[in-house]
Structures are given as C-alpha cells and as structure tokens.
Amino acid sequence: MGAGQHELGTRPSLLLRLRDPRDAESWREFAELYGPLVLRYLRRIGVSGDDAPDVAQEVMQIVLKQMPRFDYDPAKGTFRGWLYTVTTNRARRFFARQRRRPPARGGTSNVEMVEGLPDAGAGMEEKWEREWQVRCLQAAIATVRPRVKGTTWRAFEMAVLEDRPPAEVARELGMSIGQVYVSKSRVLKRLSEAVEMVTT
Structure with a gap:
C-alpha cells in the first residue's frame, strides 16, 4: 500500500503499534509520515544533501531501538518533541564528526558549521514545527486527493x-x-479531518 492509500492513524495508536519491531505496516506508516520531516529538517539546518539521508537513517535506527521501551505520556511532552531532540542531537554529532575532517579548499570549515548550528530553542524548534506542518499537509493531501x-x-x-x-x-x-x-x-473539510488524525 503506497503513500496516500492508507488512513493516517492517530499518533498514540501508531506509537503503541511501533513497540513491536516486527509490525512492518506500522513502521512503514511511521517512515512515510516522519521520514520526510526528519530529512527536510536536517537539510534546513545545514546537513548536506548527500549526508542528510545517512543522518536520517541514524535517527530512525535510534527510534527503532527505543520504541519497545517508549512510554507515551502527553504530560511529559510529545513524541514529536522527543523526535526533534533525537534528530537535533544526531545533527550535532554529524557536525562534530565533520569538524575533525579538514575543510575543502575555499569552503566553510567544519568548525564553523558546528558553531553555526544554533542552540536548541534558538529558532530550531520553530523550523522543526514548520516542517511538521508542511509534512502534515502533504500527508493529508496524499490521503484526500485520490478520494475526491x-x-x-x-x-x-x-x-x-x-x-x-x-x-x-x-x-x-x-x-x-x-x-x-x-x-x-x-x-x-476533508483535509482538516486528515490533518486532525495526524496531530491529535
């Protein structure tokens, strides 16, 4: 079943299903919804186009390892907030690895890239939220378009x-x-309902 051909499950129910690493359908749904969000965010904060998919894969591997023990409690924060922290930390590690490499001639040094990555909360979370809104709309359009x-x-x-x-x-x-x-x-109305399924 391709993107746009399934109902977008609510996040709490999806998170419960993701506790089972063998639930291929739920992991596919997760990857379709959150994968583009992570990738776009990494590119927006300066991870290069060639490296962004590798860093995104590292994020997904962490999620895969953590989900069996993940306890969804809205009072402690959102899953999206946790994923933002994981993604930002992986980006920082990526830039730290880059810092140890000599800069290309005429290019920005890796030290400058690391130092140029803003502290969490200094606009980065707003970028993450914007990317999430874009992703929700994309997912809603993919769901609604074939039915209209x-x-x-x-x-x-x-x-x-x-x-x-x-x-x-x-x-x-x-x-x-x-x-x-x-x-x-x-x-x-249909788009609003589809977005609601993702964001509630």
Missing part, C-alpha cells in the same frame, strides 16, 4: 492553492461559482 473527483479537486487547487478568483475557476472548469465554493469547502 477530478473536477472537485481541480476547483480546490485553483481557488486555494493557486489563489485564483472563483469566477475565473468557474469559467475555466465549466462550473457555477457556487459549485466552486462547495468544492473548496468539501476538500478543506
């Missing part, structure tokens, strides 16, 4: 994502303006 009629989706896409006037959308798609508004409303 082509013209309904296109009306939403043009009116919302392309920010085109409803009258122009209606004219181009051969719909009434009212139908454009209904299409927009239906898709937004």
Whole structure:
C-alpha cells in the first residue's frame, strides 16, 4: 500500500503499534509520515544533501531501538518533541564528526558549521514545527486527493492553492461559482479531518 492509500492513524495508536519491531505496516506508516520531516529538517539546518539521508537513517535506527521501551505520556511532552531532540542531537554529532575532517579548499570549515548550528530553542524548534506542518499537509493531501473527483479537486487547487478568483475557476472548469465554493469547502473539510488524525 503506497503513500496516500492508507488512513493516517492517530499518533498514540501508531506509537503503541511501533513497540513491536516486527509490525512492518506500522513502521512503514511511521517512515512515510516522519521520514520526510526528519530529512527536510536536517537539510534546513545545514546537513548536506548527500549526508542528510545517512543522518536520517541514524535517527530512525535510534527510534527503532527505543520504541519497545517508549512510554507515551502527553504530560511529559510529545513524541514529536522527543523526535526533534533525537534528530537535533544526531545533527550535532554529524557536525562534530565533520569538524575533525579538514575543510575543502575555499569552503566553510567544519568548525564553523558546528558553531553555526544554533542552540536548541534558538529558532530550531520553530523550523522543526514548520516542517511538521508542511509534512502534515502533504500527508493529508496524499490521503484526500485520490478520494475526491477530478473536477472537485481541480476547483480546490485553483481557488486555494493557486489563489485564483472563483469566477475565473468557474469559467475555466465549466462550473457555477457556487459549485466552486462547495468544492473548496468539501476538500478543506476533508483535509482538516486528515490533518486532525495526524496531530491529535
């Protein structure tokens, strides 16, 4: 089952299922949801495109080892917050390893890269949250898109994502303006529900 073809499970139920390292379906779901988040965040904070997948894999290996003992308690913090800490720490270790290598001629030294990585809380957590919001929307779109009629989706896409006037959308798609508004409303409702499944 590919991305967008499964229901996005709520995080608490997914976390419980991840305690079993043999539950391939749950781990696939986890990788689809959180893998792109980790990768985009690593690239955003300066891990190179070639190295980011390797660091992301290190993060996933830590999660795999820790999940059988992971006790989800919202009062102590979110799983996403824990994953942010793990990812940031792996990035710091990566930059520390890089620091021990001689810099390429004319390039930024590895010492500068390590020193340039902000302290946790100095904007890094905001970047992580932005990446999470982007990932939630991507996952919601992948889930909702196959379940919406082509013209309904296109009306939403043009009116919302392309920010085109409803009258122009209606004219181009051969719909009434009212139908454009209904299409927009239906898709937004479904997307909101899909995002809610991920974030609650």
